[in-house]
Amino acid sequence: MNTVPRIEASRLPALLQAMPKAELHMHIEGSLEPELIFALAQRNGVQLAYDSVEALRAAYAFTDLQSFLDIYYAGASVLLHEQDFYDMARAYLDRAVADNVVHAEIFFDPQTHTERGVGMETVINGLYRACRDAQIEQGISASLILSFLRHLSEESAMQTLEAALPLRDRFIGVGLDSSELGNPPEKFARVFARCKELGLRLVAHAGEEGPPAYIWGALDTLQVERIDHGVQSEKDERLMQRLVREQVPLTVCPLSNLKLCVVKDLAEHNLPRLLAAGLKVMINSDDPAYFGGYVNENYTQLFAATGMGAPEAYQLARNSLEASFADDAQKAEWIARLDQSFEQFAQS
Numbered sequence: 589m590n591t592v593p594r595i596e597a598s599r600l601p602a603l604l605q606a607m608p609k610a611e612l613h614m615h616i617e618g619s620l621e622p623e624l625i626f627a628l629a630q631r632n633g634v635q636l637a638y639d640s641v642e643a644l645r646a647a648y649a650f651t652d653l654q655s656f657l658d659i660y661y662a663g664a665s666v667l668l669h670e671q672d673f674y675d676m677a678r679a680y681l682d683r684a685v686a687d688n689v690v691h692a693e694i695f696f697d698p699q700t701h702t703e704r705g706v707g708m709e710t711v712i713n714g715l716y717r718a719c720r721d722a723q724i725e726q727g728i729s730a731s732l733i734l735s736f737l738r739h740l741s742e743e744s745a746m747q748t749l750e751a752a753l754p755l756r757d758r759f760i761g762v763g764l765d766s767s768e769l770g771n772p773p774e775k776f777a778r779v780f781a782r783c784k785e786l787g788l789r790l791v792a793h794a795g796e797e798g799p800p801a802y803i804w805g806a807l808d809t810l811q812v813e814r815i816d817h818g819v820q821s822e823k824d825e826r827l828m829q830r831l832v833r834e835q836v837p838l839t840v841c842p843l844s845n846l847k848l849c850v851v852k853d854l855a856e857h858n859l860p861r862l863l864a865a866g867l868k869v870m871i872n873s874d875d876p877a878y879f880g881g882y883v884n885e886n887y888t889q890l891f892a893a894t895g896m897g898a899p900e901a902y903q904l905a906r907n908s909l910e911a912s913f914a915d916d917a918q919k920a921e922w923i924a925r926l927d928q929s930f931e932q933f934a935q936s
């Protein structure tokens with residue numbers, strides 16, 4: 589699209605909702621709503637530390653990444669059977685369809701479950717079946733990315749990879765998440781090298797709370813193709829120039845940054861500046877059940893707070909589709925649909 593049509597500010601929320609988009613950074617365990625946590629706890633006879641949905645929700649007052657992760661791992665303890673993983677992923681995919689997400693690349697954290705004695709095949713098969721059924725029944729495309737927990741050892745990551753390899757055709761790549769500070773990318777150099785040899789797609793969380801050096805490390809040592817978060821890149825001008833030159837996608841998560849106190853106020857979020865500087869950024873929900881909204885809520889709240897308009901909306905949606913690991917023909921089809929949605933909006 590050469591010129592994005594002018595669209596009145598009052599119609600922006602409807603445009604943000606209607607435009608087709610990809611979501612490339614969300615953790616499926618972070619989509620567990622308190623209601624589903626309680627329903628699964630009851631179904632599986634798991635005792636929770638909170639006695640009601642309201643009490644659990646009230647505990648979602650985070651001061652930093654670690655304060656969130658402690659509650660997030662506790663919430664995931666209700667997942668025991670293949671059907672639990674299936675139900676969780678179908679619930680997310682339903683919400684994604686409602687937000688006009690045409691393609692989702694979904695992180696899952698196998699170590700959170702295998703450490704509790706849940707089988708790798710239980711996790712992957714439940715999630716995979718949900719993705720396949722959602723594709724058939726709702727037309728959404730969805731793929732899985734296995735994410736290593738960086739607070740655990742590289743040996744544990746390597747064992748996790750080996751345990752997942754019999755199901756290699758059910759996930760497209762690997763990522764790196766959990767506590768960032770003190771766990772630099774270099775800790776996982778060997779396991780990422782092995783994943784690259786295996787032809788897996790590579791991404792890593794970097795520069796969420798951690799310094800620009802972690803983004804350099806993810807690019808140079810781990811050889812990742814996308815950076816998850818990356819909002820700290822602004823502290824390093826030379827890194828910014830590289831990210832622009834190489835068009836490295838940054839999967840930014842505004843409400844996550846707000847709730848984990850990475851930014852004080854959405855109005856101060858640096859995504860508009862990163863976008864204007866030519867970085868390939870887009871908007872994602874990270875852990876929507878914990879941070880106050882799914883992907884469209886992230887778009888709507890950030891646009892309301894920063895005054896971005898239709899041209900930025902188009903670029904962000906387009907970046908999300910282009911930065912996905914889908915094939916080029918599929919991406920071209922989605923981008924044509926995106927163009928059409930803007931044209932229809934301008935005419936109506």
Ligand SMILES: Nc1ncnc2[nH]cnc12
Nearest residue numbers: 615765766767793874875
């Ligand atoms: N925002 C985040 N950062 C690191 N690890 C995570 N796991 C789930 N959400 C995460």
Ligand SMILES: [Zn+2]
Nearest residue numbers: 765793816874
């Ligand atoms: Zn994340």
